[in-house]
Amino acid sequence: GAVVSQHPSWVICKSGTSVKIECRSLDFQATTMFWYRQFPKQSLMLMATSNEGSKATYEQGVEKDKFLINHASLTLSTLTVTSAHPEDSSFYICSALGAYEQYFGPGTRLTVT
Amino acid sequence: AQSVTQLDSHVSVSEGTPVLLRCNYSSSYSPSLFWYVQHPNKGLQLLLKYTSAATLVKGINGFEAEFKKSETSFHLTKPSAHMSDAAEYFCVVSDQGNRDDKIIFGKGTRLHILP
Numbered sequence: 001g002a003v004v005s006q007h008p009s010w011v012i013c014k015s016g017t018s019v020k021i022e023c024r025s026l027d028f029q030a031t032t033m034f035w036y037r038q039f040p041k042q043s044l045m046l047m048a049t050s051n052e053g054s055k056a057t058y059e060q061g062v063e064k065d066k067f068l069i070n071h072a073s074l075t076l077s078t079l080t081v082t083s084a085h086p087e088d089s090s091f092y093i094c095s096a097l098g099a100y101e102q103y104f105g106p107g108t109r110l111t112v113t
Numbered sequence: 114a115q116s117v118t119q120l121d122s123h124v125s126v127s128e129g130t131p132v133l134l135r136c137n138y139s140s141s142y143s144p145s146l147f148w149y150v151q152h153p154n155k156g157l158q159l160l161l162k163y164t165s166a167a168t169l170v171k172g173i174n175g176f177e178a179e180f181k182k183s184e185t186s187f188h189l190t191k192p193s194a195h196m197s198d199a200a201e202y203f204c205v206v207s208d209q210g211n212r213d214d215k216i217i218f219g220k221g222t223r224l225h226i227l228p
Binding site for chain 1: 147149151154155156157158159162201205207216218220221
C-alpha cells in the first residue's frame with residue numbers, strides 16, 4: 001500500500017538554528033500535501049497546504065517566513081523551521097493526498113533546546 | 114502496540130437520519146482520542162477529542178462521541194445528518210507523553226448523505 005515517510009523521525013537542535021523536515025510519498029504522486037503540528041495531548045493543527053509547483057497556503061496565525069514549505073516535486077514536500085526557538089518544539093506530521101485516499105506520515109518530533 | 118480500526122470505509126445515510134461512524138482502538142496507555150473531518154482537498158478539521166475527562170464528548174456541528182473503555186470504542190454519532198456532513202472522517206489515537214511518540218490514524222470513513 002501507499003506509504004508516506006518523514007525524515008528525520010526526531011531531531012534536537014539549538015535555539016536559533018534551522019531544521020528541515022522531509023515528507024515523501026514513496027509509491028505514488030501527490031500534488032497536495034498537508035503539514036500539521038501537534039502538542040502533547042492536543043489536536044492536530046493544520047499549518048499549511050502544500051501544492052506541487054506553487055506556493056503553500058498557510059493557515060491563519062502560521063508564520064510563513066518561519067515555517068518555509070517547498071513542494072518541488074510530486075513526491076517530496078519539505079518544511080523548514082527557521083531560527084527555531086523552544087516554543088517551536090512539537091510533533092510535526094505530514095499527509096499526502098493520493099488519487100483516492102490520504103496517507104499520513106509517521107511524524108517528526110522536534111525539540112529545540 | 115497502538116492501533117485504530119475504523120470498521121466501515123463507507124457509510125451512507127439519508128439526510129435527517131442518525132449517523133454512526135465506528136472506531137475501535139487499542140492502546141497500552143491512557144490514550145487521547147480524536148475525530149477529524151476532512152472535506153475534499155482540504156486539511157483535517159477537529160470535530161472533538163477525548164483526553165481522560167468526561168467519557169461523552171460533544172464536538173462541533175452536532176457531533177458527539179462516547180469513550181467506552183470496556184469496549185475499546187470511540188464511535189462518532191450525530192442525531193440528524195445534514196448534506197454538508199458528507200466528507201471523510203478519521204479516528205485518531207495519540208499516545209504522546211510516553212517514551213514513544215505515537216499518533217495512529219484510522220483509514221478513514223467516507224460519509225455519504227442521500228437526499
